[in-house]
Amino acid sequence: MLLQAAPQMHSEVLERCVVGTLQTWWVNEDFKLPPQVLRRCLLALAQTEVARNADAEEPSSLMKVVADYLAGRPGEGRWPASAPAMQALATACARWGHHCDALPEVAERLLRVLQTKLAAKKRLPPSLLLHCLSSTLPLAQGRTAAQPMISRLLAHSAELRVGQLLALLELCVLAWERPADGEVRGLSELRSVVYRRIREMPLWAVPRALAALLQLVPPDSVDSDLIPILRRCTGRLGYALREEPSKAEGFGVDALGEVLYICAAASYADEGFLEASERWLLQDNGAQLKAAQKPVTIIHLLHSAALLQVARGELLHQLVAEAERRLHTFEAFELLGFLDAAAVLQTQAQPASFLERPGPPPSGVGERALEAALARVAAVA
Incomplete structure (x- = not known):
């Protein structure tokens, strides 16, 4: 009853109650609280702690206790995790994964839960899959469990919102180095979707998308798979820097440096974009250069x-x-x-090298x- 009432209780009182209950359950064999019931309560506690400590740089003591238990011991059963619970655990991993020893193991288990749900034909929203993968993969030791989920997302890339497309691109970079044949086809479709919708992305997101594509495109396919997308981006950016600098809000000198780096890596020179970039960098006696973070x-x-x-x-x-x-x-x-x-x-x-150049x-x-x-x-x- 204490655990079921826990989300409404004060954090310090709650922590003492939960710790005492867990110790009793671990030590006393006569304590018959079903493990699944206890896990449900702990998942509810995780949701409460994530919502309550949205601005905290480190997890609360209670969150650490919950994570220690949810990390589990070998052979323990699966979590009865709902979508809100998985969302909360993913947020905890993203927010505090490097400040709590148990959360990397929680990330591993969350990936296995998602994999099991997909295998059972459970319908998982793309937003949930993207959030969970983005939060857990940086902490997880193995990437194998993520492959089916990313393949599922690749198959539905045309249905994703622009922000989700960007997240999927970066996940593909993180998830594998040598995709299988089916995944190569999925990546090709993803590049086609990005080509069609890159102009919908806010300017500040363009360098991230291009950086991900640069890593995903094989060197011998740069001309066919990257340059067309890069051309669309530099045309848009050149116009913004030249004609509408006020609309380039959020696209600063650091972002321009990233785009120019990608252009150089792809050996792609857009003269209009380069001229607009030079004028923009030199205005006000190089004030933009001095503003680099x-x-x-x-x-x-x-x-x-x-x-x-x-x-x-x-x-x-x-x-x-x-x-x-x-x-x-x-x-x-x-x-x-x-x-x-x-x-x-x-x-x-x-x-x-220069006699014939203007x-x-x-x-x-x-x-x-x-x-x-x-x-x-x-x-x-």
Whole structure:
């Protein structure tokens, strides 16, 4: 009765009651509370704790107790989990998975519950599957249980909302490295759906979608499977940066750095987009560059501009100046990117590389910036 009344009780009193009840059930063989009844109560408690502690960075003591029990022991039965209970457990895994030792095991068990329900032809809403998979896969040790669920979602990708499409793309990147034949067909259909609906995505979501596609598309299929989608995105982004910068809200310099990185990785140069990006970056004396939140953004911009052969004149000057200003924050990855960009620019500065190209001749990053980068390399080595 205490457990059944638990969601209405104060957290501290509730915790003492639950802990005492669990200890009694574990130790006293004469205590005959059916395990399934106890699990139902604990699932209800999990829902209550997730709702009550929406802003908490760490789980409550009670949530830890509930997770310890739900993680279970070898051979224990399945949870009688309803959709709201599974939703709450997935939220707990996403929110506190790295702050509670039991939640990774809860994530594993939740995946098995979902797999069992699918095998039994249970109807699970795509939103529930996506939420559960997104929350549990980063914690789960094995990805095998997720394969049937992602295959189910791929088969219905045309019915998903735009935000769900983005989540599914990122799950596909996370879930497998070498999909089977049926999954390859599903991924092909997913790319077709993304191509048709990429313009519906908010601008801030475009870099995430493109980054996922870059990882999903085989290198020998980039021209046919990625470039058409990339062309649609750069056309839209170029127009927004050039004609409607006020509508590019949420798409800042960090997002632009990611898109340019993907363009460079795919060896795709959209001149209109590159020109609009350059003007946008240089307006107000490079205020956008100074607003970058991530150190790697400046490296993405410099390295991508070098590979796409547009790192010249004022753009190159501003990028190198901003990189030099942030050098003291760079770690190994950023430093390697900077030095590689310097090497690319040095090659492009050879007369044979630029005599027939319009615009100012390319140049390197300069001795001062190069020496500062090498000094930083020595400091972090």
